[in-house]
Amino acid sequence: MxxxxxxxxxxxxxxxxxxxxxxxxxxxxxxxxxxxxxxxxxxxxxxxxxxxxxxxxxxxxxxxxxxxxxxxxxxxxxxxxxxxxxxxxxxxxxxxxxxxxxxxxxxxxxxxxxxxxxxxxxxxxxxSELERQIRSCIDEHGVVMDGASDKLRTIRSRIRTFESRVRDKMDTFTKSKAKMLSDAIVTIRNERYVLPVKQEYRRDIAGIVHDQSSSGATLFIEPQSVVDINNQLQEARVQEKQEVERILKELSEMIAAxxxxxxxxxxxxxxxxxxxxxxxxxxxxKASMPKMNVEGRIKMRQARHPLISPEEVVPNDIEIGEDYHSIVITGPNTGGKTVTLKLVGLCTLMAQSGLQVPAMDGCELAVFEEVYADIGDEQSIEQSLSTFSSHMTNIVDILKRVNHRSLVLFDELGAGTDPQEGAALAMSILDEVVNRDARVIATTHYPELKAYGYNRDGVINASVEFDIQTLKPTYRLLIGVPGRSNAFEISRRLGLDSRVIDMAKQHIGVESQSVENMIASLEESKRGAEEDYQQAEEILQQAQVLYEDLQNQWNQFEEKREKLYQKAEEKAERAIDKAKSEAEDIVREIRSMKDQAHMKEHEWIEARKMLDEAKPDLAAHKSDKQKAKPASKETRELKVGDEVKLLQLNQQGTIVDQVGSNEYQVQVGVMKVKAKRKDLQFMQTEQSYKTKPMAQVKGKGHHVKTELDLRGERYEDALNRLGKYVDDALLAGYPRVSIIHGKGTGALRTAVQNFAKGHRSISSYRAGGMNEGGSGVTVLEFS
Known part of the structure; x- marks a missing residue:
């Protein structure tokens, strides 16, 4: 850039x-x-x-x-x-x-x-190893530690010993020669321990003079008795420095490796x-990630200039590059036109730098090859250029390079010269840039440009709103509405005589008045539309909240109902199990007394089956949601009469007509609704097979039992009754029946089994189980 x-x-x-x-x-x-x-x-x-x-x-x-x-x-x-x-x-x-x-x-x-x-x-x-080596040698203050090497530890131990010996000897001087010293302290000069001796006692303390005070009254003398120890101390310090250098050199080599x-x-x-x-x-x-494109589209809702404080900035909606490629903004000074230009330009630069932009989520910005701007008064005194010349120099440079992947920002296009010529030049410049398919946002004062957007494809007018009541700009951008001069209204609010204002109106043309009236009407219409939109948005949000609340309540109701059903089932199961257990005890006790009761075997079997069939059908109490479930995958085509679910309304209905290749008319209660195929879900209904314990034979006035007792019958009579009974049982739809023939000689059992072998509707037969009468009963299975 x-x-x-x-x-x-x-x-x-x-x-x-x-x-x-x-x-x-x-x-x-x-x-x-x-x-x-x-x-x-x-x-x-x-x-x-x-x-x-x-x-x-x-x-x-x-x-x-x-x-x-x-x-x-x-x-x-x-x-x-x-x-x-x-x-x-x-x-x-x-x-x-x-x-x-x-x-x-x-x-x-x-x-x-x-x-x-x-x-x-x-x-x-x-x-980790390099870090460990460095930290084992250097402490957190940047000092090489004694443990960095054995040699360094030994050297520093010697240094401390020498320093201790020097201090002991020097302390002896400070106590015994106190009156000869300026201060009873030990100090350091040239890295050697010395005493501050008064000038007049120079010859009383033998040693080496290292320094003197600025006044010359004090000499800093190293006593002769500590010279050797100081020499040893200095030698040890040199060795320490050399060892530290060696350690740092080793660490540096590790870092280089x-x-x-x-x-x-x-x-x-x-x-x-x-x-x-x-x-x-x-x-x-509080920025959001923009979706980037190369088609020159810019869409930002509630965009804010990033350099204006949040307390002062006015958010605006800005859109360009789809329905229109150019925006001409008109309106009064200090109304926010230039801020709008800089907002679009700066947000574009930020987005192309990988930065998020201060706008609502879902914003979209384009990647431009170049962003051109002619903004502000850049008059050059050194070049003796006027304001107009300065602007034209920039514009000429822009026109040399602009193309379809450029964003161009013009501030007060054509300003600084004769209004009529400036307006004509501004329209010509805009035409040139628009014809190159660049994205253009321009601000202007010229009234001639208010009609520009109406006469050019891809160009739209815009303005910054001005509050006549407060005589202040609101800084809100109005897309599609050109700006008004507001001169007459402002003058009237400031107290100018109405007679003067009326005379002024007579001086302007009818066309100008018509344009101003049209703009005023557009502003009023846009303001009303925005208020209606805001009200609709609020109602939509309230409806959404209500819908979610109702959905939550319905889910809670469904959950509570399922829990109640489950609890009732468990209670019923326990009651049935208890009753069955008690009944078993009673049957067991009566069976032990069957000789006195003179009850037949088949009556015991029938009583036992009736007890098993006494269990109620709890599945009949399941919720409708369990009885009819939607198909897991939508692979079939729908036809008239199919039961479907409207996903958006969460309602069930029936298809009554197909009105298009992918659209159907659905009857929902008293309403008929048109819906797309993707919004419909085919419903499969689970049909449970229920077997009645007793069935009525067609044309008969009596019921057929599930067993036939042939005991005591003659052979031929027994076979006649057996054939008629099997026909009635087949008509009743029984899957199996029990034939009670007793044990006796086995003749009846053989006759029944031979009959079963030769009957085409009997798939198999077997002897009764332990609780079905044993060998005294034959169970016939129907195909």
């Missing part, structure tokens, strides 16, 4: 805010170098990076990015053989630790998905810090 455009739109102020939010010099280096990109893939990736970091901030509030330094210069010095200081080595260890912390933080996050951050985290290498891994870590950490700096700026601005 042109550097002048960045300056005019105050892009650097955004960069300054961004740089302050970086956690390390690595991030600050990248934020300060940030420039808008015109490559769509690059911009899209940067927006994805910012959005990932913003999601992490929303979930976690902050990220561990402390203790990270730009150690690239230090690494470079080690590569060429330089020796780092203790603090520089400590910065390397701190950066390694900081990288490991952010790596662990990202790896431990489960939600949301963060492919870019995880990729960067994978690039960070732990380098891992230079590629360290560079990789630093680069990854810089990118992560850069991402989170952009996310923090978005959080401060």
């Amino acid at each position: 042109n550097q002048r455009i960045l300056q005019v739109l105050e892009y650097k102020k955004i960069i300054d805010q961004l740089t302050e939010l970086a956690s390390s010099s690595l991030g600050q280096e990248k934020t300060s170098a940030l420039k808008p990109s015109h490559d769509f893939e690059t911009v899209s990736r940067m927006q994805s990076e910012t959005d990932e970091a913003a999601q992490v901030l929303r979930l976690k509030g902050n990220v561990p990015l402390g203790g990270i330094f730009n150690i690239k210069p230090s690494i470079q010095r080690t590569i060429i053989g330089g020796v780092l200081s203790a603090n520089e080595c400590l910065d390397v260890a701190s950066t390694i630790y900081g990288g490991r912390q952010i790596k662990r933080f990202i790896e431990n996050m489960e939600d949301p998905e963060m492919p870019i951050l995880r990729e960067l985290a994978d690039e960070i290498l732990p380098l 891992d230079e590629s891994s360290l560079y990789q870590n630093v680069e990854a950490l810089g990118k992560i810090d850069f991402m989170f700096a952009r996310a923090k700026l978005a959080k401060e601005m």
Whole structure:
């Protein structure tokens, strides 16, 4: 992007805010170098990076990015053989630790998905051994510790011994020669312990003079008795310095050995810090991620200028690039026209820099090759250019380079010259830029340009609203409504005589008055439409809340009903089990007395079956939702008569007509509704088969039992009764019946079984079970 455009739109102020939010010099280096990109893939990736970091901030509030330094210069010095200081080595260890912390933080996050951050985290290498070596030698204050080597520990032990001996001897002087000293203290000059001796006692204390006071009244003397010890102390300190240098050289060589891994870590950490700096700026601005395109579309709802304080800024809706490619904004001075231009331009630059923009979610911005702007009075005294000449110089340069992938911002187009010529020139310039299919937003005072939007395709008028009652601009942008001069209304509010105003109106043409009246009508209509829209939006939100409330109540009701049914079933099951158990006890007791009761075997069997069939059908009490369930997959075509569910209304109905290839008419109660196929769900009804314990034979006036007792019958009579009974049982729809023939000689049992073998409707037969009468009963199974 042109550097002048960045300056005019105050892009650097955004960069300054961004740089302050970086956690390390690595991030600050990248934020300060940030420039808008015109490559769509690059911009899209940067927006994805910012959005990932913003999601992490929303979930976690902050990220561990402390203790990270730009150690690239230090690494470079080690590569060429330089020796780092203790603090520089400590910065390397701190950066390694900081990288490991952010790596662990990202790896431990489960939600949301963060492919870019995880990729960067994978690039960070732990380098734990290098960090351990540095921290084992250097403490947190940047001092090489005694334990860095055995030799250093020995040397420092000797230094402490020498220092102790020197102090002991010097303390002897301060006590015995106190009157000869300016102060009874031991001080240091030239790294040697000395005494502050008065000038007149110079010859009373033998030693080496290292310094004197500014007045010359005090001499700093090293007594001869401590010269040797001081010499030994100085020698030990030289050895200490050499050992420290050796340790730091070893650490520097270790750092140089891992230079590629360290560079990789630093680069990854810089990118992560850069991402989170952009996310923090978005959080401060309450910004949202724009959807980027290359078609020149800009759609922003409730967009705010990022450099105006939230308490003062007025949000506006801005749209360009779809129904129209150019906007001409008219209106009074200080009404916010220039702010609107800068808002669109600055938000575009921010979006192309991977920054989120201060607008509502769902905003859309384009990636332009260039953004051109002619804004403000840039008159150059040095070049002796007038305001008009200065603007025209910029415009000429713009017209040389503008194309279909350009955004052009003109402020007060054609100003600074004769109004009639300026208006004509402004329309001509606009025509030229519009014909090149660029996106254009221009502001102007010329009334001739109010009609420009009505006479050109792809061009629309706009204005900034002005409140006549308060005589102040509201800073609201009105798309589709040209601005009014408001001169007569403002003069009237300020007290100008009505007679003067009426005379002034006679001086303007009828056409101008008609245009002003039309604009006033448009403003009123737009204001009314916005109020209606706001009211409709509120009603829609209330309806949505009511719908969700009713849905929750219905779900609670369904859940409660299911619980009650389940509880009732469990209670009924327990009651039946108890009754059955009691009945079993009674049957068992009566069976033990059957000789006295003279009851037949088949009567015991029938009583037992009736007891089993006494269990009620609890499934009949299931909810309608369980009886009719929607098909799991919609694969069939619908036809007239099908039962369907309208998903949007949550109602069931019947298809009465097909009105199109993919549209049906559905009867829902007393209403007929048209619905698309995707909004309909075919309903499958579960049909449960219920077997009645007794069935009535057609044409008969009696019921057929599930068993036939042939005991005591003659052979032929028994077979006749058996054939007739089997026919009646088949008509009744029984799946099986029991034939009681007794044990006896077995003749009847054989006759029944031979009959079963020869009957085509009997699939099989078997002897009765232990609780069915045993061998005295044959059970016939029907096919």
